[in-house]
Amino acid sequence: MADTPRVTFALTEEQEMLRQTTRQFLEDRVSPTVVRELMETETGFDAALWQSGAELGWHSLAIPEEYGGAGYTFAELSVVLEEMGRALFPGPFLSTVVMAANAIVLGGRDSQKKELLPGIAMGESMMTMALFEGPQGATTDDIRMTAAQDGEAWILDGVKKNVLFGHVAGTIVTAARTPNGLSLFLVPADTGGLNAEHVPTLDATRKQANLTFSGVRLGPEALLGNEGTAGPVIDRVLRLASVALSLEQVGGAQWCLETSVEHGQTRFQFGRAIGSFQAIKHRLADMLVSVEHAKSTAYHAARIVDDTDELLVAAPLAKSVCSEAYLRAASDTIQILGGTGFTWEHDTHLYLKRAKSTSLMFGGVRHQRRLLAEALGL
Amino acid sequence: MTDTIAAEKAEALVTGKIDELLSGYDPSMDPQEFWGRQYDLGLAWVQYPEGFGGLGVSPKYQSIVQRRIEAAGAPTWNRQINLLGIGMGAGVISAHGTAEQMRKWLRPMFTTEDMWCQLFSEPGAGSDLANLSAKAVRDGDEWIVNGQKVWTTLAHIAKWGMLPVRTDPDVPKHKGITYFIVDMEADGVDVRPLYQITGEAEFNEVFFDDVRIPDEYRLDDVGAGWRVSMTTLMNERVAIGSRSLPRGSGSIKDAIRAWREYEHDDPALRDELTRLWAEWEALRLTVERANQMRKAGIPGPEGSTGKLAWADLNKAITAFSVELMGWDGTLYPGGYELHRPTEFEDSGSPQRNFLRARANSIEGGTSEIMRNILGERVLGLPGEPRVDKDLPWKEVPRG
Ligand SMILES: Cc1cc2nc3c(=O)[nH]c(=O)nc-3n(C[C@H](O)[C@H](O)[C@H](O)COP(=O)(O)OP(=O)(O)OC[C@H]3O[C@@H](n4cnc5c(N)ncnc54)[C@H](O)[C@@H]3O)c2cc1C
Numbered sequence: 001m002a003d004t005p006r007v008t009f010a011l012t013e014e015q016e017m018l019r020q021t022t023r024q025f026l027e028d029r030v031s032p033t034v035v036r037e038l039m040e041t042e043t044g045f046d047a048a049l050w051q052s053g054a055e056l057g058w059h060s061l062a063i064p065e066e067y068g069g070a071g072y073t074f075a076e077l078s079v080v081l082e083e084m085g086r087a088l089f090p091g092p093f094l095s096t097v098v099m100a101a102n103a104i105v106l107g108g109r110d111s112q113k114k115e116l117l118p119g120i121a122m123g124e125s126m127m128t129m130a131l132f133e134g135p136q137g138a139t140t141d142d143i144r145m146t147a148a149q150d151g152e153a154w155i156l157d158g159v160k161k162n163v164l165f166g167h168v169a170g171t172i173v174t175a176a177r178t179p180n181g182l183s184l185f186l187v188p189a190d191t192g193g194l195n196a197e198h199v200p201t202l203d204a205t206r207k208q209a210n211l212t213f214s215g216v217r218l219g220p221e222a223l224l225g226n227e228g229t230a231g232p233v234i235d236r237v238l239r240l241a242s243v244a245l246s247l248e249q250v251g252g253a254q255w256c257l258e259t260s261v262e263h264g265q266t267r268f269q270f271g272r273a274i275g276s277f278q279a280i281k282h283r284l285a286d287m288l289v290s291v292e293h294a295k296s297t298a299y300h301a302a303r304i305v306d307d308t309d310e311l312l313v314a315a316p317l318a319k320s321v322c323s324e325a326y327l328r329a330a331s332d333t334i335q336i337l338g339g340t341g342f343t344w345e346h347d348t349h350l351y352l353k354r355a356k357s358t359s360l361m362f363g364g365v366r367h368q369r370r371l372l373a374e375a376l377g378l
Numbered sequence: 379m380t381d382t383i384a385a386e387k388a389e390a391l392v393t394g395k396i397d398e399l400l401s402g403y404d405p406s407m408d409p410q411e412f413w414g415r416q417y418d419l420g421l422a423w424v425q426y427p428e429g430f431g432g433l434g435v436s437p438k439y440q441s442i443v444q445r446r447i448e449a450a451g452a453p454t455w456n457r458q459i460n461l462l463g464i465g466m467g468a469g470v471i472s473a474h475g476t477a478e479q480m481r482k483w484l485r486p487m488f489t490t491e492d493m494w495c496q497l498f499s500e501p502g503a504g505s506d507l508a509n510l511s512a513k514a515v516r517d518g519d520e521w522i523v524n525g526q527k528v529w530t531t532l533a534h535i536a537k538w539g540m541l542p543v544r545t546d547p548d549v550p551k552h553k554g555i556t557y558f559i560v561d562m563e564a565d566g567v568d569v570r571p572l573y574q575i576t577g578e579a580e581f582n583e584v585f586f587d588d589v590r591i592p593d594e595y596r597l598d599d600v601g602a603g604w605r606v607s608m609t610t611l612m613n614e615r616v617a618i619g620s621r622s623l624p625r626g627s628g629s630i631k632d633a634i635r636a637w638r639e640y641e642h643d644d645p646a647l648r649d650e651l652t653r654l655w656a657e658w659e660a661l662r663l664t665v666e667r668a669n670q671m672r673k674a675g676i677p678g679p680e681g682s683t684g685k686l687a688w689a690d691l692n693k694a695i696t697a698f699s700v701e702l703m704g705w706d707g708t709l710y711p712g713g714y715e716l717h718r719p720t721e722f723e724d725s726g727s728p729q730r731n732f733l734r735a736r737a738n739s740i741e742g743g744t745s746e747i748m749r750n751i752l753g754e755r756v757l758g759l760p761g762e763p764r765v766d767k768d769l770p771w772k773e774v775p776r777g
Contacts, residue, residue, distance in 0.1 A: 132705065134704075134705075135703060135704035135705045135706040136640065136705070137704070162705040162708065200712060200714075201708055202707070202708050202710045204714060267777065268775065269504065269506035270505070270506045270765070271764075271765040271769070271775045271776075273777060277746070279746040279749065279750075280746070331693075334575075334740075335739055335744070338740055338744060339528065339581075341740075342575055342737045342740060343572055343573065343575070344574060344575060344577065345572070345573065352736070353733075356707070356708075359701075360701065360703075360707045360708050361705070361708060366646055366701075369646075
């Protein structure tokens with residue numbers, strides 16, 4: 001096996017600035033109260049907030065300059081994703097900026113990129129990808145829906161499940177099998193025969209819908225890139241989504257750690273701060289270790305996304321390690337907070353629900369370890 | 379010899395009463411009426427004296443009563459409905475109450491006409507219950523109570539509450555507590571819902587504003603409240619840790635159902651499921667063994683491990699069930715609806731059960747506290763340094 005690529009973990013000055021402005025903005029504009037308000041709605045996003053994020057440049061970071069982007073890398077985007085995880089940012093950022101945008105960048109024809117990417121960069125578009133039909137969907141093999149050819153047109157029939165913000169997105173990048181393999185289709189939300197049904201989620205800050213395609217008829221221009229070439233595109237998007245979720249998980253886990261430590265210092269029982277009990281102190285020390293490990297894997301992955309071989313290792317590594325760290329941090333935070341941690345009123349449960357659902361998206365921990373084993377030739 | 383004769387007589391007595399109870403049973407009967415007759419025949423808790431729902435015989439005969447009632451298809455779920463009363467309150471009243479108090483409270487508790495709640499925890503006193511600060515001041519034949527309790531399960535439907543309060547702030551914390559039974563309908567009792575991470579408000583915060591409690595509602599002596607509270611907690615932990623279930627039931631059943639429903643065949647997942655099944659079965663057998671020993675009057679360490687083991691294992695199994703569901707596990711069927719249940723909602727979707735189980739290692743004593751108890755009381759290890767034990771309560775540091 002080739003040498004493990006070495007990455008520079010330290011943030012550049014510019015990245016550090018980005019981190020600070022992002023955190024500041026999220027603290028000002030995306031307070032837990034705002035998150036909870038949006039969580040109660042069916043659409044789960046706020047148009048003004050979405051637009052403000054785009055004005056800060058979040059949406060354009062990783063889009064090439066020639067298509068209206070800022071031409072930075074995933075490393076910059078990762079700074080924003082981590083802060084979003086910490087703030088439980090609600091809205092279709094992952095599905096639009098990480099998933100759909102990359103699918104278009106990787107798979108689209110030049111004309112499609114020119115047409116679609118500037119809208120994403122400017123915060124005008126909300127998009128998503130409709131990939132899986134069943135509960136265990138995690139790889140391209142799990143995609144079964146077929147697109148039938150009718151002259152020049154394509155006809156889509158079937159149900160796509162668990163589509164992130166599928167009832168909110170204006171364009172749904174939909175995967176289906178065509179004669180030559182897997183293809184992606186750009187399906188506008190208002191296409192006849194397409195019906196989106198919101199489904200309540202464990203993590204109510206990230207909405208989902210089931211999409212029913214009943215004889216959805218698409219012209220040849222709907223095909224993203226060339227027919228039958230979407231397999232590697234989807235593969236890569238899934239890995240990028242996993243890395244993005246790992247960064248979110250790290251941000252959330254760090255919030256849990258800070259919240260628990262603070263409680264350990266300020267909550268008194270038996271005449272002592274509870275952090276002075278070894279049962280609590282050691283639990284917190286263990287949490288620190290696992291959150292630090294999680295950060296290393298997520299930061300590493302975010303910096304090597306362009307190394308296709310290394311990404312095969314780094315993405316499942318990060319997703320498995322960060323999922324477990326976050327689940328444990330959130331669960332332990334409830335334990336350390338005691339009764340308070342089990343209330344709706346305290347924010348910890350929002351993190352627990354994020355931890356659980358992100359751990360299951362795009363393949364759970366065991367699936368990630370399976371991918372890792374494959375990458376290692378085990 | 380006389381022992382065997384006594385035993386035969388006791389068994390005949392119990393069986394005769396059961397026959398009497400069941401011969402008059404009619405499936406259309408109101409369950410509360412049935413439980414009333416069960417109580418009056420001395421079959422509520424056979425070890426209690428006659429006239430108080432018992433027959434004054436060994437508690438081991440209670441299992442015959444349960445088995446026969448179940449076999450007859452007659453109602454047995456009063457304990458489940460009024461868990462805090464029947465599972466905890468009854469034992470406390472019989473151990474620390476007067477005959478008059480037993481007469482007043484036990485029957486309507488057993489029939490579930492009067493629901494009970496446990497008003498122990500306070501904002502400043504959770505694990506450290508003895509630090510409680512709700513107080514009572516004597517006024518002639520009455521006591522006047524002020525203060526706040528929190529996390530009070532089912533307080534919104536309870537008629538009676540078990541209430542330890544501070545009656546002397548000048549002595550060390552364990553010594554200045556007195557235990558009352560409070561009428562939840564009394565003037566000055568204010569019960570407000572607290573919503574949990576599932577959206578349900580099983581528990582509440584309860585405010586006492588100059589609530590008057592007659593001295594007849596005091597259990598045991600003034601200043602003896604810590605002892606009474608300990609009886610309550612022991613009963614609670616035994617109630618939680620000694621529920622015996624058939625093999626393969628409870629949360630492991632959900633996990634196995636998910637394994638089949640989602641047609642898993644991955645060997646690593648199978649191994650994990652089997653590991654959890656084995657741990658669950660080891661717990662079940664331990665509970666069974668502990669229950670038998672307890673009834674035979676030989677309590678051992680196996681009787682104290684159940685609550686801790688159950689909490690951690692139930693958390694792990696419910697989390698695993700959701701994991702088996704893949705993307706379906708990211709959904710929450712029906713959404714979160716903030717509501718106030720009128721009884722224990724024992725089960726729901728695997729996702730809801732996963733969330734609800736997070737409390738298992740907190741409610742009824744946290745797992746950290748349970749480990750301390752096992753280490754110190756069962757294994758006899760030295761206690762942790764206690765900075766507050768001998769200080770007058772009012773001088774204890776509180777952060
Ligand atoms: C669902 C639910 C239902 C409940 N129902 C009731 C009820 O009906 N009536 C009632 O009175 N109470 C009830 N409770 C309250 C419960 O008993 C308390 O939450 C529990 O005792 C812990 O107290 P606390 O929440 O104040 O946490 P704290 O005591 O503040 O504990 C915080 C953390 O510190 C740890 N800790 C504290 N002391 C030590 C120590 N000495 N060594 C090591 N670690 C320590 C704890 O384990 C915990 O992790 C309920 C709680 C829940 C979650």
